[in-house]
Amino acid sequence: MIRNKLNRPRPTTLKSVLLVALEATGAALLFYLVLALIGNTLFEKHLTNNLDQTLIGQIGDVSKGFNSYGTPQTLHNSGRSPDIDLDAAPVVIWWIPASSKSAIALSPNWPPLPASFITTESPTTVSISHINFRLVGKDVPGGHLVAGSTTNAISKNLHTLELAEEIFAPIFAGAFFLLAFLIGRSAAKRVDRIRRRQLDFTADASHELRTPIAVIEAEVDLSLSHDRDASEYRSSLVKVQSEAERLKKTVENLLWLARVDSDPKAEVPENVLINLSDIVTNVVEVFKVLAEAKGVALNYLEEPTNVTTLIEGPPEWIDQLARVLIDNAIKYTPPSGQVRVSTTLLSNRVRFTVEDSGPGIPVEERQAVFDRFMRGSKEPGGSGLGLAIAEVIILATHGSKSISASDLGGAKFVISWPVPKSA
Secondary structure (H helix, E strand, C coil): CHHHHHHCCCHHHHHHHHHHHHHHHHHHHHHHHHHHHHHHHHHHHHHHHHHHHHHHHHHHHHHCCECCCCCEHHHHCCCCCCCCCHHHCCCEEEEEECCCCCCEECCCCCCCCCHHHCCCCCCEEEEECCEEEEEEEEEECCEEEEEEEECHHHHHHHHHHHHHHHHHHHHHHHHHHHHHHHHHHHHHHHHHHHHHHHHHHHHHHHHHHHHHHHHHHHHHHHHHHCCCCHHHHHHHHHHHHHHHHHHHHHHHHHHHHHHHHHCHHHHCCCCEEEEHHHHHHHHHHHHHHHHHHHCCEEEEEECCCCCCCEEEECHHHHHHHHHHHHHHHHHCCCCCCEEEEEEEEECCEEEEEEEECCCCCCHHHCCHHHCCCCCCCCCCCCCCCHHHHHHHHHHHCCCEEEEEECCCCCEEEEEEEECCCCC
16 A cells, blocks of 8 residues: 555646646647648648639630630620530639720629729639639630639638637647646656655665764774773774775765766776686685685586687676675575576576575565665675666676576576677
8 A cells, every 4th residue: 555655646746747738738739720720721722723723724725715706606606615614613704805895704693804803814812792703814816814713612621621620629639638647647657766766765875874884983982981901992993994894885886886877888898708607716716715604505517618608798897796696695595505606508698697595585576686775684784785786787788687586495696698799
């Protein structure tokens, strides 16, 4: 129940998400309006161009029907040309003879063409008897032709488009707001998780740094409280030195992680071709003394010499990774226990395995052990940063990790890298 509450954004965060979603929706509606205006203008221009082409085509058809006297066939025969059905289309043709100042409509029931428009040539929109017309004119033998058509169809189509845009606008706004809110809420959850992790990190770091400082202060105060002999002073100084080393190591690890977090590429040393077995062999030799002092058997199972365990990575980082995992295994393995280390080649991947006979790690906690300041037990001595550093190294060297149960009874860490192409 507590975890579910933590996963929910705080009320103030939800309010911010809501405001951002509303602002984004307002901006999207404004963008939608601009696009609609541009689209409507282009659509109207397209319809107008189509109408102009129709009118130009009609004038061309009529001009072909002139008789040898330069008179439209429709006037010479006191009727319309049988090849041109002007009444079947919303187009009217006006004929203006060269010797006349008035226009004659070649289609009945059309308004007369005002004298101011009888010389029209280029496509233009005018008002005739309170009706908008699109006119196009052309000079022909014996006079001038003007073709015209109402723009009602254009207005009707444009009105239909605007109505559809008005209906779609609230649907678009609602869908956009919902999407923006869901995305914002998801982002807010991630931000809250990061914020909580930062708060936890700060609290844990403060605790890890405060504890050794408190021990040092206590030892110093105790030593100065009254006179002591040399052995007691030495004992206090040894404790102070131990806590100072622990404090120094914690600070160094924190600084290393902070540098990698701020600029991972800058902190990764140059990758070179290295033999994993050689590095692991050296680390095992170093930790054998620590294992023997605790009564833990540390065994290294190495691949035969004819099997390559070459990988690409910074040698010092791979060495640190091996030290972290082996030290961690020895630390949580009880006396008379066993730690088993191996390097193998399997399916074109080089594997580094560390197993122990300790208490193991529950399935639900296996990913969490790589979190900073996370410890596998309450035993003192560690800072909980070792596996966090190990994970950074694994990711930086393009490796992969897995944790499972070992047949020794404890945990089994497997780190693997692809075989280099140059190997």
